[in-house]
């Protein structure tokens with residue numbers, strides 16, 4: 001029986017959860033997966049939409065962090081929070097080095113799904129339970145990590161926890177990050193009880209890691225189309241976020257003649273259509289998904305329309321062509337309407353090629369008992385494993401998403417695919433940490 005494990009609050013694992021998941025021996029990670037999943041599911045969930053709002057350093061995020069700490073301590077793991085607020089659960093002495101690390105993130109986009117991030121963290125603890133159930137002895141330290149603020153939903157920059165740790169976000173840059181209420185990242189950390197004074201690069205920590213493997217729900221349909229439960233990541237498209245500020249002239253919506261208007265909404269609307277055209281031309285993607293209007297009154301012509309562009313492409317040249325084409329069109333529209341335009345790049349991640357040796361090692365481990373080849377997939381979605389790939393060997397496992405839908409309450413995954421992901425991750429961790 002394949003039951004879609006959805007984030008809609010229908011008990012995804014129901015009463016039968018006490019039994020191990022489909023396909024997993026009793027007392028293994030399959031059963032602990034269901035219990036953890038059910039405990040985490042209600043945190044930050046909007047009952048009206050079934051979506052999640054787990055923004056960095058808010059109450060929901062702190063509840064998720066408390067859950068992580070509880071899982072670590074319940075397993076007798078060494079729990080710590082690093083200088084950037086990322087949470088770590090250690091088995092073995094980190095100082096021994098060459099650690100095998102797994103994990104993901106627990107924060108979400110606005111009204112996001114239940115799986116993007118949490119599936120990787122829950123599966124990591126469940127995989128450890130599975131390995132303990134098998135009596136595996138580890139030759140290397142093992143760690144499970146929750147990287148903070150991966151989605152950038154509150155401060156606008158993706159992967160803050162891993163970027164800070166990898167030195168890809170400076171302390172000054174972190175202090176410049178503010179949320180919609182003008183609260184800076186360090187102040188938000190402080191209000192959440194975390195000391196922001198130590199934030200910054202953590203090369204010593206990364207030097208102790210031999211490999212980082214992140215399990216993540218697939219955000220696409222490649223596995224659904226290929227009929228595989230699990231896949232291995234090959235690459236991440238280059239992608240970024242640009243803010244377009246269209247400034248015009250506030251005026252009365254009912255008394256201002258059309259010819260007398262400097263309405264920034266027109267230039268914004270034309271730019272949204274240009275974004276779709278440029279993306280289609282380049283075989284890329286471009287999305288204006290967030291907008292802020294001032295003064296945002298029904299009967300007021302806006303003074304300012306602020307739109308955020310998310311664009312991604314298979315290679316840098318295509319991405320440059322798309323964003324360049326969109327900006328050129330925006331400037332032409334703005335000029336024709338007497339509008340001032342500023343374009344600011346707020347977040348950028350270059351193309352990621354995951355470590356070939358580690359990728360192939362995962363393929364060997366997962367293919368060893370069967371003649372199945374595990375498909376390697378490229379993705380347009382960013383991940384902490386992508387950020388860290390420039391510093392340490394990283395790899396990703398994807399778990400089938402039957403609809404491909406993500407960043408939505410409709411995100412789902414079948415129960416037995418989730419358990420297959422746990423068992424695959426357990427095999428990978430055993431293969432990497434016990435040799």
Ligand code: HGY
Pocket residue numbers: 150151158159380381382383
């Ligand atoms: O935006 C992304 O690709 C990721 O979900 N942060």
Ligand code: MN
Pocket residue numbers: 109116151407
């Ligand atoms: Mn995401």
Ligand code: MN
Pocket residue numbers: 105116117150216382383
């Ligand atoms: Mn994610």
